[in-house]
Amino acid sequence: MTNDQFLADGRYCDWHDPAILSCAREVTQGLSAPIARAIALFQFVRDDVRYTFGPWGIPASDTLQRREGVCTNKANLLVALFRATGIPAAFGLLQVNPREYYGVVAPPYLKPFVSDRSLHVYAAARLEDVWVRCDPSTDREIATKTAHYCRQTRLIEWDGRQDALDFLQPQHVYADLGLRACIDDLLDKPARHAQPETLAAINDYVRFIRTSPPFASAEALIAHYARERGIAPGEPT
Numbered sequence: 001m002t003n004d005q006f007l008a009d010g011r012y013c014d015w016h017d018p019a020i021l022s023c024a025r026e027v028t029q030g031l032s033a034p035i036a037r038a039i040a041l042f043q044f045v046r047d048d049v050r051y052t053f054g055p056w057g058i059p060a061s062d063t064l065q066r067r068e069g070v071c072t073n074k075a076n077l078l079v080a081l082f083r084a085t086g087i088p089a090a091f092g093l094l095q096v097n098p099r100e101y102y103g104v105v106a107p108p109y110l111k112p113f114v115s116d117r118s119l120h121v122y123a124a125a126r127l128e129d130v131w132v133r134c135d136p137s138t139d140r141e142i143a144t145k146t147a148h149y150c151r152q153t154r155l156i157e158w159d160g161r162q163d164a165l166d167f168l169q170p171q172h173v174y175a176d177l178g179l180r181a182c183i184d185d186l187l188d189k190p191a192r193h194a195q196p197e198t199l200a201a202i203n204d205y206v207r208f209i210r211t212s213p214p215f216a217s218a219e220a221l222i223a224h225y226a227r228e229r230g231i232a233p234g235e236p237t
Helices: 003-007 018-027 034-048 060-066 071-084 140-146 196-211 218-229
Strands: 089-096 118-127 130-134 173-180
Touching (some): 018 034, 034 118, 071 089, 071 118, 196 218
């Protein structure tokens, strides 16, 4: 595969969109080295685009406008921003167990809403002739509220030289499907968990995490949420 494939525009990775180009220029202003530009773009997507649940088949320009999205949306935006600054970029694919992907922060009564097999998408950049992987999924706010008791939501720091992916348990990753230049075929398919009531229930929980003070433990977080929402133990929302 040539670098041209990893610099291509697409239906979802629409990096020629004026808003994408403007954002890339603004975030990387004054930075000449590709690694410095890549780090700045990574930090922007990680922290300025809030992690939330929703459809994954969304152009990068829409994710930028919304300033929120699931892992696939955030990775797609980061790939678009990399390419907008001339950095070859790819999509990394992992087949994971989404019921366990979020570790102890995931309430047992929400897990039945989610399938036990899904794709997790991250980004990779070609820097100094080496592919370096990075995952901007977890934003700083979520990490600040939960990372002291949840390994999977620790904030990812990336130096542009070493791979930096989410802290997933090996048993929750079924397969590493490698890097791809385009994932339009995947994004054309509706996500299996994207029913409106499912997304509403999960996003309500995410908002609760964001708007509450940090809890001492996952058990305390889940218990407070259940009590506030009137959910009995083991009862789905």
